[in-house]
C-alpha cells in the first residue's frame with residue numbers, strides 16, 4: 402500500500418512551494434480516493450526565501466536592538482540616563498548610523514517605536530539601515546504573562562491582530578519579525594508550557610509569512626538553574642521537537658524562517674562549567690538531531706553570556722561546515738561595551754560606534770570560524786546573566 406502513496410514528484414521541490422495540490426490515488430479500502438496536501442499558498446514565498454538568505458549571508462549576523470521601552474530603560478539606567486523617548490532615540494541613532502556596520506550585520510531587530518522613528522536630522526532609521534544593506538526587522542510579540550495550570554511558567558501574547566500589524570510593519574519597511582517565548586528548566590518545564598510555546602511560535606510564523614515577514618522562531622531556554630549541560634540538551638530536544646511538529650502543521654515554509662535558539666550550556670548556577678568546544682559539540686548535536694537542512698539560518702541569542710563567551714562559543718561551532726548558516730542575533734553581547742563607552746555623552750558617540758564595530762567584527766569572524774579572543778578587554782569578558790531576566 403505504501404508504494405501507492407508515493408507520488409512521482411517530490412513534494413519538497415522548491416517549484417511546489419506556495420502551491421496547493423490535490424493528489425488522486427486508486428481507491429482501496431485503506432486509502433481515500435484523494436488526499437489534499439497544502440504546501441502553502443502565499444504571494445510572498447520567493448521574497449521570504451530571498452530575505453532569509455540575505456540575512457543568513459557569510460560573515461554576517463543580526464543586531465537585536467528591539468528592547469521594549471521598559472527593558473531599554475534598564476539599559477539606560479545602567480549608565481545613569483533617564484528612560485525617555487529622546488534618550489532612546491539618541492541611543493538607537495548611535496547604533497543605526499554606524500558607518501560600515503553592514504559589513505558584519507545583515508539584519509537589525511527594532512522595537513515598534515524605533516521602526517517609526519527618525520534620526521534627529523529627520524532620516525528614518527529604516528532608511529539608515531537599508532543604506533548599509535541591513536534588513537530591518539520588528540519584534541511583534543506582546544510579552545510574557547503567567548500560564549494558568551502550569552508550574553509558574555509563562556506564555557507569550559500577541560496573536561490577536563498580528564496579521565494587520567504585520568502588514569503595517571511591512572509597509573514601513575520591515576522584512577522579518579521576532580517572537581520570543583521562554584522555557585524555564587527549574588520550573589519544569591511542563592508539557593503544557595512547551596506545547597503552548599511551540600503552538601504560539603508556529604501560529605506567529607504562519608501569520609508572518611502570509612504578510613511578507615520572515616519569522617525568527619525563538620523559544621529561549623533560559624540559562625536560569627543549577628542543572629548540568631545534559632539536562633539542557635534533553636529539554637532543548639523536547640522543545641525543538643514540538644516546535645517543528647507545529648510549524649509543519651501550520652504549513653510554514655522552512656526555507657523562509659530563521660531560528661533563534663539558546664546555546665546548549667549548563668545552567669548559570671551549575672558548578673560544572675564547560676569550555677566552548679563542549680558547548681559547541683552539544684549545541685550542534687541538538688541542531689543536527691532536530692533542525693532540517695532546509696532552514697537557512699541559525700541565529701543564536703546570547704542569553705546573559707559575556708560578550709567574549711558568546712563569541713567564542715559561536716566560533717567553536719563554525720570550525721567545520723554546517724548544513725545551515727550558524728550565526729548570531731545578540732542584544733546584550735553586542736551592546737554592553739557600546740553602552741559602557743557611550744555613557745550618554747555626545748563626545749563619546751564616535752568611540753561607542755567603534756566599540757559596536759569591534760563587537761560586530763568579532764562575531765563576524767566567529768561566524769567564519771576565525772575569531773581569537775586575544776586582546777579582548779576585561780569588560781567584554783564580564784558575564785551579564787541576571788536571574789529571572791525579563792526582556
Ligand code: 13P
Nearest residue numbers: 465702703704731732733
Ligand atoms: P540577548 O542576546 O541579550 O539574549 O538577547 C537576544 C534577544 O533578542 C532575545 O530575544
